[in-house]
Amino acid sequence: MSREIKFIKKIDWLSMLLYFLLVGIGWINIYSASVTESATGLLDMSQLYGKQLFFIGSSLVLIILILSIEAKFYERFSSIIYIAGLLSLLGLMVLGKNINGATSWYAIGSFTIQPSEFAKVATVLALAKFLSDIQTNIKDLNHQLISFAIILTPPMLIMLQPDAGSAMVYMAFFFVLYREGLPPIYLWIGFSLVLLFVITLKVGYIVASVATLIVGLLIIFVFFRQALKRKRINALLSLVAAISFILAVNYIFYNVFKQHHRDRFTLVLGLEKDPVKLEKIRKTFGFNTNQSEIAIGSGGFWGKGWQKGTRTRGDFVPEQDTDYIFTTVGEEWGFIGTSIVIFLFVFLLLRILHRAEQQKSKFSRVYGYSVAAILFFHFAINIGMVIGLFPTVGIPLPFFSYGGSGLWGFTILLFIFIKLDANRINEW
Template identity: 55%
Template sequence: MITEASKYYKFDWITIILFLLLVGFGWLNIVSASHSGDTLNYFDFSQPYGKQLMFIFLTLGLIVLILAIESKFYERFSSVIYIISMLSLVGLFVFGKNVNGATSWYAIGGMTLQPSEFAKAATALAVAKFVSDLNTDIKRTKDLISVFALIGLPAVLVLLQKDAGSTLVYGGFIFVLYREGLSPIYLIVALLLIIVSLFSLKFGVLITSVIIVLIVLGYHFTRKRKPLFIQPIAIILISILISFGVRYFYDELLPFHQKDRITIWLSLEKDPEKLERMKKTIAYNLNESEKAISSGGLTGKGFLEGTRTTGKFVPEQHTDYIFSTVGEEWGFAGSAAVIIVFVLLLLRILHLAELQRSQFSRMYGYGVAAIFFMHFFINIGMVMGLIPTIGIPLPLFSYGGSGLWGFAILLFIFVKLDSDRINQW
């Protein structure tokens, strides 16, 4: 018989330890990226590292509260949590504070709160609750549309607040639905859309259209059992329309700063001198980030010894570009260690998700993994220049109270759900 005292400590401590490692090491890098070079006072709450330390202590209290609440609460009230979260996003259009062109924060006293960070956990709960309902079958068109609506609503609201980075994170839910029986065709279509879009921007609509025709017709005529000829024709026409649409959106509708980032990433500017000037001005943060990472070598320059970091060569390095601090001061070894810990956390979440007895807990676990992965993949790719510059924090690492609290809520609701499985043994 399990006593109440022993139940209290029956959580997955591997997940908790990985979380603490990332938060602790992240804070050390925030110290490096934000201190001014004078005498260092870790408890200086006027500095980003002092504020982050306060956020961490508040996070620990928040975690205790999450783990103290009965796990059934999260499933039972998931719809209410989702509605409140969506209302908080809508309220930004009236009461929100504009920061760097994005209206994504509420100003509360001397602090700001970003509700989009909490909307991710609310959406994961709502999707898990809806799909795990006895009457839901995502293979039915009606139910699938409803699920996409649940995911799409916060994504659109966040996009309207000019926070494109957070919007992309919601695309990760397609992996959650795939695990629950969504047809692979949706993943294939999503991949093809990305390929057609990139080809249209890089090579133009005409060349992309010719490539599409050759591939589709070549595949059609080499098949032993050929479908009706109208099918490849329809695929060709839709693909060409998408190609035209992507090009029109890029040329006429995309904001200039986002257009410039894509231009630099794909080297779309024909004039080499102009492209080089764009890289030095528009891509300044990225260039300095890459220099900082490469200067770290194998083992790095040491804690607080990064010359590009202490010299503030990378603007706002303690936020979205925090990984460049790791690269400079801890080198390839430290960077690899951070990536390994992130991967271990993701694998641990997926492993625990597969062990769950309820579909709700399993789906929520996959939602947690998907959100963490999207943030991790996009941020690391952005800092290293592998994908266009997108403002999105590195989970548990980047400076910010809302981000840290949002990820802690997201993760520790799952830890609490998983504790039911552990305590039933």
């Protein structure tokens, strides 16, 4: 049997089918959300659905190219690809185009490209390469710091644009590190800081500090009373660090966060007591979510039917072809349609994790887990944002939302793993 035939047989056709189903359903909903009376056909490039069809066609070219390249290429040149990704982010400071307050795009005529979408692929490759080179679980502090540097450098550059949504996605990599042996203390620290931040905003730094001090001292005297002196000291230092963080929350909130970030926290946590100011914030930042919830709720069980969504056709929900594309699914296809879309995403995620665990190469396994983590983060945050569980942060729904950079980035991300999986490095 020839090498080519053997490779074709090893391709994960099920993952490819799920990809094409999601892209196809996404395009159908983009068409419904964006078509106008002036449209002249499916290939009308003046319409968003026409442009998206072009992006889908070019994605097919990318898929063929990715699957044609030798699998070892991605591991061998991962460092160069990562550096190129960082340079593309740095270049935005000089050559970037400002759109909606963020300098996140390069513009070539009417064509724009967002390098942050491709930087995720570069980071996945670099992290997978580093973890595969050390060939051990990352218990060593130096290995942990290098991993953190690989992960955190791109979002630091992205925050300069500023684009908080794209930067947030990089938190997904810490789940990959946990799979590869990162001590769970880091996840607990992250969770604790987020919890303390929210509690402090909600009840104030005085109440939060006193409550943390009481709970911390009780824990130290009950659970660490018989512990070694070093452990008691570490627990006490952790308590001091927690209270110090609480005291710094107000400064971070009012001096580091932008006004629109503060308004979104104010809306979600109900921090504003003045009903006039709260209503003003709600109209500004809660409008998208309120309209999205109304649109999805109006779809009922079966939905109103394709192109029959009154709120979709009436353009009630801003950004309905990009970040809020899921509202079109909810209104026109109802509970059944949204359930099918969620099922397809979950099935794809589970499929990727299953194939990742089967890899003989650590590089391929880490890469597969990273793909699943990024897709899950986008999927969970986007849908949570649309139904009001999370504030609006500008995270697209993979394979669904309109945009060439997003579709190409997710396509490259997924199909490099399909290539690695089909090749089964070190198996031949």
